Amino acid sequence: MRLDDYIEMEVNERAERRRLAMEKSYAIVDHLEDFRHRFDDAVQGDSLFGSVSPSIFVGRSNYPNVSTGILSPVGHEGDADKFETSASWYDEGVSIGDVFERRTSLLNSNRPVDVRVGARRGDGLNVHDAWDGFLGAQREVAIADRPVSVEIGLDGRPKLDFDVTRDDIATPTGPRARARSADLAENPHVPRPVKKTLEDDDWQAQGAMNYLYRRGFDVYDITRILSAGALGQGRNRRLVPTRWSITAVDDTVGQFLRGTLRDAPSVDAVQVWRNEYLGNAFWVILAPGRWEFELVEMKAPGSIWNPDPAAGMWIASDREGYEGRTGYVEETAGAYYASRLAVLEHLSEVGRQAKCLVLRHVSDDYWGPVGVWQVREAVRHAFEGAHGEAETFGTAVREVADRLPVSTSDLRRKSEMVAGLQTSLADFTNAGGTVNR
Amino acid sequence: MFKAIVSASTLRDALDSVSVLVDECKIRLNEDELAIRAVDPANVGMVDLALDAAAFESYEADGGVIGVNLSRLEDIAGMANAGDLVHLELDEETRKLHIRIDGLSYTLALIDPDSIRQEPDIPDLDLPATIVLEGNQLDRGIKAADMVSDHIALRVDEDEEAFFIEAEGDTDDVDLELGRDDLIDLAAGPANSLFSLDYLKDMNKAIPGDAEVTVELGEEFPVKLHYEIAEGMGQVTYMLAPRIQSD
Numbered sequence: 001m002r003l004d005d006y007i008e009m010e011v012n013e014r015a016e017r018r019r020l021a022m023e024k025s026y027a028i029v030d031h032l033e034d035f036r037h038r039f040d041d042a043v044q045g046d047s048l049f050g051s052v053s054p055s056i057f058v059g060r061s062n063y064p065n066v067s068t069g070i071l072s073p074v075g076h077e078g079d080a081d082k083f084e085t086s087a088s089w090y091d092e093g094v095s096i097g098d099v100f101e102r103r104t105s106l107l108n109s110n111r112p113v114d115v116r117v118g119a120r121r122g123d124g125l126n127v128h129d130a131w132d133g134f135l136g137a138q139r140e141v142a143i144a145d146r147p148v149s150v151e152i153g154l155d156g157r158p159k160l161d162f163d164v165t166r167d168d169i170a171t172p173t174g175p176r177a178r179a180r181s182a183d184l185a186e187n188p189h190v191p192r193p194v195k196k197t198l199e200d201d202d203w204q205a206q207g208a209m210n211y212l213y214r215r216g217f218d219v220y221d222i223t224r225i226l227s228a229g230a231l232g233q234g235r236n237r238r239l240v241p242t243r244w245s246i247t248a249v250d251d252t253v254g255q256f257l258r259g260t261l262r263d264a265p266s267v268d269a270v271q272v273w274r275n276e277y278l279g280n281a282f283w284v285i286l287a288p289g290r291w292e293f294e295l296v297e298m299k300a301p302g303s304i305w306n307p308d309p310a311a312g313m314w315i316a317s318d319r320e321g322y323e324g325r326t327g328y329v330e331e332t333a334g335a336y337y338a339s340r341l342a343v344l345e346h347l348s349e350v351g352r353q354a355k356c357l358v359l360r361h362v363s364d365d366y367w368g369p370v371g372v373w374q375v376r377e378a379v380r381h382a383f384e385g386a387h388g389e390a391e392t393f394g395t396a397v398r399e400v401a402d403r404l405p406v407s408t409s410d411l412r413r414k415s416e417m418v419a420g421l422q423t424s425l426a427d428f429t430n431a432g433g434t435v436n437r
Numbered sequence: 438m439f440k441a442i443v444s445a446s447t448l449r450d451a452l453d454s455v456s457v458l459v460d461e462c463k464i465r466l467n468e469d470e471l472a473i474r475a476v477d478p479a480n481v482g483m484v485d486l487a488l489d490a491a492a493f494e495s496y497e498a499d500g501g502v503i504g505v506n507l508s509r510l511e512d513i514a515g516m517a518n519a520g521d522l523v524h525l526e527l528d529e530e531t532r533k534l535h536i537r538i539d540g541l542s543y544t545l546a547l548i549d550p551d552s553i554r555q556e557p558d559i560p561d562l563d564l565p566a567t568i569v570l571e572g573n574q575l576d577r578g579i580k581a582a583d584m585v586s587d588h589i590a591l592r593v594d595e596d597e598e599a600f601f602i603e604a605e606g607d608t609d610d611v612d613l614e615l616g617r618d619d620l621i622d623l624a625a626g627p628a629n630s631l632f633s634l635d636y637l638k639d640m641n642k643a644i645p646g647d648a649e650v651t652v653e654l655g656e657e658f659p660v661k662l663h664y665e666i667a668e669g670m671g672q673v674t675y676m677l678a679p680r681i682q683s684d
Contacts, residue, residue: 290480315607319587321479321633322478322479323477323478323479394682413605413606413607414607416588416680419588419631420588420631420680420682421680421681422479422481422678423481423679423680424678425476425480425481425482425483425557425560425659425676425678426480426557427678428562428658428659428678429558429559429560429561
């Protein structure tokens with residue numbers, strides 16, 4: 001076992017970070033105050049303002065009558081693209097505080113709308129055909145590959161509240177204002193593959209999502225495009241709440257990648273990979289055999305979903321076998337699909353399948369939920385650099401469990417894979433492979 | 438050539454035992470029996486079915502192989518009342534199966550057998566313990582285990598001469614002990630293996646409550662479950678690969 005060689009726990013650093021995190025939470029109020037000043041500078045007399053919009057947001061409450069909006073970093077137009085959630089946030093090393101700061105800087109100019117037919121209901125108009133007005137402008141922002149100049153007319157002043165929920169999937173949202181109108185101030189640049197999926201209204205959404213992924217679009221782009229109702233067969237197109245869209249894309253692309261690995265050879269040794277980001281530690285154990293996946297989450301007392309400092313460690317898990325799962329996960333929500341995608345991307349790159357256990361330890365440093373991108377990027381980047389190797393899956397689990405706040409026996413009760421790895425009948429025929437014990 | 442008449446209930450019992458594992462399968466129309474062997478896509482669970490010619494009202498076959506969509510064939514069989522007779526006849530020219538039930542006739546398009554997953558090699562296992570019990574007893578253990586966990590341990594205690602069905606959940610445990618007196622028969626041996634409940638539940642669904650089930654078990658080895666249908670003129674064997682414990 002070479003696990004010890006590359007894992008160090010920086011105890012002092014963690015304590016320092018926790019102290020900073022506690023202070024940062026109060027900083028949100030300051031960010032909102034800053035926003036008010038920038039907004040006052042930007043808005044002209046009749047509540048009309050010009051900005052540059054990198055993204056959109058579709059709410060999910062009261063579905064199908066949702067609120068849908070264009071996001072603009074008022075007063076920060078010069079670097080608008082850094083306000084959009086993306087893989088580059090990890091590379092940039094943004095902190096939890098940075099995420100909240102960026103989100104409090106994004107004004108969500110929104111309108112209530114029926115997801116099926118856009119602003120006008122009952123006249124048979126599908127969201128697919130709605131190219132004018134607010135929805136049209138929103139769609140253009142979503143399909144463009146860079147921030148788009150827009151002019152937005154508001155009905156009154158923005159509401160400066162900040163929506164900190166326990167939602168682990170969508171990035172937190174900032175100030176909101178009811179929009180009267182939105183107009184494009186430029187002709188947006190739309191990549192050719194996106195035009196192709198947009199124009200083909202006979203193409204099922206899943207196929208279109210996978211096409212875009214294969215053409216090099218990251219899930220962040222695909223999520224935005226799906227959310228705006230720009231993918232799928234014409235009659236099925238509708239606005240998709242951002243939160244649902246994120247998981248739908250992670251799941252769809254994950255299923256596609258899993259399919260490509262169905263007959264792939266297996267990894268040939270038990271590997272342990274690790275990464276830590278924003279108070280979340282991830283351990284990924286890959287073992288030889290056919291595809292099997294499980295995410296086990298351990299949430300420390302005092303962390304965002306387990307706020308009572310006196311409560312015990314909160315453990316959740318979900319899993320799938322070789323054929324995948326049919327229902328939505330019960331305990332781990334979007335983190336399951338995001339981490340599964342990250343693992344499948346790695347396996348696809350090396351052309352192997354594996355039995356894969358992801359252990360997520362959320363420490364009390366994680367004081368605010370920043371969105372599921374954090375899980376996706378942390379696990380994606382876990383496969384950089386060195387990894388440990390173990391003789392067996394069992395020894396790998398025990399070594400990792402020593403560094404986790406739960407015992408191996410607790411883990412065995414909660415984790416199907418720790419309890420036992422599924423063998424195949426071929427492992428027991430003379431012609432078949434050897435049994436992985 | 439294939440032409441047979443069979444009672445709807447026998448046909449349904451036979452199809453059920455296979456359809457819990459796979460959606461489509463090859464049916465071997467041997468001269469003396471109808472045989473199906475199939476494995477699920479993950480190669481974890483297998484079924485081996487033989488329905489003797491004697492289980493049919495009449496049976497003529499010459500060793501052909503057909504591929505069928507099981508859910509469609511089950512749907513058709515479901516149109517019959519338990520006592521109805523089902524007439525089956527293969528049209529070699531059109532590769533279709535003609536099915537007649539009390540005036541209702543249905544033509545089922547067949548699947549090219551070569552397009553169906555290969556029949557598995559049966560692992561040649563010498564399992565040290567054999568337990569014979571009623572379908573109902575197995576069902577009770579599986580139902581209780583399913584309340585707390587996704588996996589189940591089947592174990593024989595040689596000293597106590599007892600068979601145990603056990604499950605450990607997040608917080609709760611289930612334990613069903615069946616001593617020699619509770620069982621129809623027991624040949625004790627070292628046996629303790631863990632299985633996925635997803636599979637075992639599906640297999641259990643097809644096993645009639647009053648059937649006599651023979652369980653062959655080893656230490657971290659596949660389990661074999663045998664039972665009879667059609668008044669002893671049909672035999673079903675399931676084989677299920679274990680989950681191997683990580684210690």
